[in-house]
Amino acid sequence: MHGATHQASQVILGLSPLLVALTIFVATYAVIVTERINRAIVALLGAGVMILTGVLHQNEAFAGIDFNTIGLLTGMMVIVAITQKSGVFQYVAVKSAKLVKADPWGLMAMLALVTAVFSALLDNVTTVLLVAPVALLITDALRLNPYPYLFAIIFASNIGGTATLIGDPPNIMIGSAVGLTFNEFLFNLAPVALVVLFLTLIPLWWFWGRKLSTSLELRAQVMGFDERAAITDVKLLKQSLAVTALTIAGFVFAHSLGLEPATVAMTGAALLLLLRALGQSAEHQAEQVHKSFAEVEWVTIFFFVGLFVVVAGVEKAGALKLAADALVGFTGGELALTAYVILWASAVISAVVDNIPFVATMIPVIQNLGPVVGQENLNTLWWSLALGACLGGNGSLVGASANLVVAGFAERAGHPIRFLPFMLAAFPLMLMSIAVAHLYLAWRYL
Amino acid sequence: MTLRALSHGPSPLSLAADTPAGQVLRHMLEQRINHVALRGPDGRFAGLVSVHSLLERIVPASARVEHGLDHLAFVGDALPMLIDHFRDIVHAPAGSLVEEGGPLLRTDTPIMEAALLLSRSGRPLPVLDANDLLVGVLSPRTLLAFLATQSEGR
Numbered sequence: 001m002h003g004a005t006h007q008a009s010q011v012i013l014g015l016s017p018l019l020v021a022l023t024i025f026v027a028t029y030a031v032i033v034t035e036r037i038n039r040a041i042v043a044l045l046g047a048g049v050m051i052l053t054g055v056l057h058q059n060e061a062f063a064g065i066d067f068n069t070i071g072l073l074t075g076m077m078v079i080v081a082i083t084q085k086s087g088v089f090q091y092v093a094v095k096s097a098k099l100v101k102a103d104p105w106g107l108m109a110m111l112a113l114v115t116a117v118f119s120a121l122l123d124n125v126t127t128v129l130l131v132a133p134v135a136l137l138i139t140d141a142l143r144l145n146p147y148p149y150l151f152a153i154i155f156a157s158n159i160g161g162t163a164t165l166i167g168d169p170p171n172i173m174i175g176s177a178v179g180l181t182f183n184e185f186l187f188n189l190a191p192v193a194l195v196v197l198f199l200t201l202i203p204l205w206w207f208w209g210r211k212l213s214t215s216l217e218l219r220a221q222v223m224g225f226d227e228r229a230a231i232t233d234v235k236l237l238k239q240s241l242a243v244t245a246l247t248i249a250g251f252v253f254a255h256s257l258g259l260e261p262a263t264v265a266m267t268g269a270a271l272l273l274l275l276r277a278l279g280q281s282a283e284h285q286a287e288q289v290h291k292s293f294a295e296v297e298w299v300t301i302f303f304f305v306g307l308f309v310v311v312a313g314v315e316k317a318g319a320l321k322l323a324a325d326a327l328v329g330f331t332g333g334e335l336a337l338t339a340y341v342i343l344w345a346s347a348v349i350s351a352v353v354d355n356i357p358f359v360a361t362m363i364p365v366i367q368n369l370g371p372v373v374g375q376e377n378l379n380t381l382w383w384s385l386a387l388g389a390c391l392g393g394n395g396s397l398v399g400a401s402a403n404l405v406v407a408g409f410a411e412r413a414g415h416p417i418r419f420l421p422f423m424l425a426a427f428p429l430m431l432m433s434i435a436v437a438h439l440y441l442a443w444r445y446l
Numbered sequence: 447m448t449l450r451a452l453s454h455g456p457s458p459l460s461l462a463a464d465t466p467a468g469q470v471l472r473h474m475l476e477q478r479i480n481h482v483a484l485r486g487p488d489g490r491f492a493g494l495v496s497v498h499s500l501l502e503r504i505v506p507a508s509a510r511v512e513h514g515l516d517h518l519a520f521v522g523d524a525l526p527m528l529i530d531h532f533r534d535i536v537h538a539p540a541g542s543l544v545e546e547g548g549p550l551l552r553t554d555t556p557i558m559e560a561a562l563l564l565s566r567s568g569r570p571l572p573v574l575d576a577n578d579l580l581v582g583v584l585s586p587r588t589l590l591a592f593l594a595t596q597s598e599g600r
Contacts, residue, residue, distance in 0.1 A: 087516075094520060133515045136508035141527050221526055229520035405513075413507035413514070 011054040021317035040299045043306025050313035064312025068176040068262045075265025081295030083240035090230035093134035102222035104212035112152045116160030124157040124402035148208035162390035163193035170359040170389040182251035192440040243272040324368035333372040336446040339384040346388025347434045351395020380445040387437040395430040460485045463492040468536030490578040493544025504531045
């Protein structure tokens with residue numbers, strides 16, 4: 001996809017490369033959408049078939065893989081896997097609950113805020129895996145229905161993830177493909193993400209917050225929680241916080257230092273592994289490194305690898321140029337209309353299908369729009385895509401991996417989140433957030 | 447050799463699956479036993495309720511399930527919470543609190559396989575006949591006693 005070397009294709013049976021590539025692409029995405037087969041298997045198989053049929057040479061396939069995205073994701077996953085063992089996330093969640101004196105509505109707002117902040121700095125799945133259990137415990141102690149809280153956590157994770165380069169996979173992919181920096185994401189998306197978060201709290205208060213109540217005795221029970229006891233390893237906590245702070249500083253200054261985000265994340269991961277290994281026996285080091293690497297979500301990583309190759313195939317075959325031309329035909333190449341179409345279409349599509357393959361496909365499509373809308377205006381389209389894809393994930397339970405992770409956790413804990421009731425509340429809220437993003441784009445860029 | 451070779455003693459007492467869990471717990475405490483077999487309306491085996499499975503339901507779900515909290519030291523004793531959970535389960539039908547995922551033994555299960563399953567589960571296992579009726583509950587103690595007797599005879 002990115003910088004793939006175009007070579008003459010030798011597609012099997014002399015078939016049209018465009019036809020073969022599109023068939024593989026559509027078949028791959030169709031099977032991914034059905035969720036009948038693990039998405040990583042499907043993406044890797046699609047990638048293999050792209051090469052086997054001659055649409056791509058292996059070196060073109062490798063060139064299509066965005067190793068900056070892969071490295072950034074993997075590095076951050078290692079850092080988070082080690083950091084979470086310190087108990088710092090439970091500490092923050094419990095401390096937040098106590099700051100609002102375990103008031104039911106205050107707790108919901110606080111958990112949403114904490115989730116959004118964590119999601120901006122970590123990946124969304126990790127964030128909800130860390131916050132949801134604490135939310136469930138506290139609502140259990142307060143004898144409250146956990147559903148509104150889990151709903152708020154889902155929404156906040158997708159909104160918070162919108163705010164930064166590293167918050168959500170679509171942003172990582174866009175930033176890496178286009179060279180947008182951490183600071184550019186922060187300055188352009190964080191303000192609107194913050195506004196969306198606070199506006200989202202209003203309907204949450206109206207739906208649930210104003211009706212929630214609990215007894216003073218139960219609130220006193222939560223106030224009796226000792227957040228300091230959540231910290232299980234003080235040395236690890238110090239190491240993790242130091243490395244996380246250095247890594248985030250690295251993201252902030254990466255552009256001026258001439259560094260790519262993957263370098264920053266991987267160096268941070270290596271540094272934290274080194275700090276953990278110092279003074280340990282060889283066996284213990286091996287065990288720790290093995291455990292840390294085992295925590296990496298390899299399914300997601302290989303899913304990305306396969307997708308990048310599949311998209312490289314359709315790009316080389318010229319399908320994405322055709323898609324870009326069709327988009328221009330629809331919008332007349334007018335910047336504002338193109339931005340709005342990308343924003344709303346991305347949101348609705350991301351609400352019902354995985355936003356990662358969608359964004360992987362849209363990146364080269366938008367790159368092809370440069371000569372039409374002007375290279376200097378392309379960033380507006382990137383922000384449209386990022387806002388639509390990230391916020392659109394809130395539209396349904398299947399809109400984002402974090403949503404499904406919370407739903408799975410809630411079901412195991414005996415509080416299932418049903419698809420339709422969730423969507424009936426979530427989809428209008430998601431549309432509201434996209435309307436806010438629309439106004440923001442209009443006000444700031446168009 | 448299969449489990450038919452072992453004496454399971456008299457058919458163990460079983461309670462109806464819709465018996466309130468509090469009543470089942472009282473029975474276990476009075477009889478000084480750690481588990482009770484449940485039977486469905488058709489008389490077939492419906493699962494084992496144990497002091498362990500009851501205790502498990504009293505622990506907050508947020509720490510009990512996969513990807514839950516690793517520890518609850520920061521919660522303190524939270525006795526009111528434990529008592530609340532205890533009150534929640536005593537009125538629940540015992541059938542909703544059976545041990546999950548435990549293996550079942552059959553009268554034709556080979557003894558070696560039974561030994562392996564017992565060693566892995568670390569708790570007594572129900573033995574069923576071909577009609578899914580409970581014929582006994584095999585504990586590690588029973589199996590070891592059988593093996594001790596057998597080894598003396600050789």
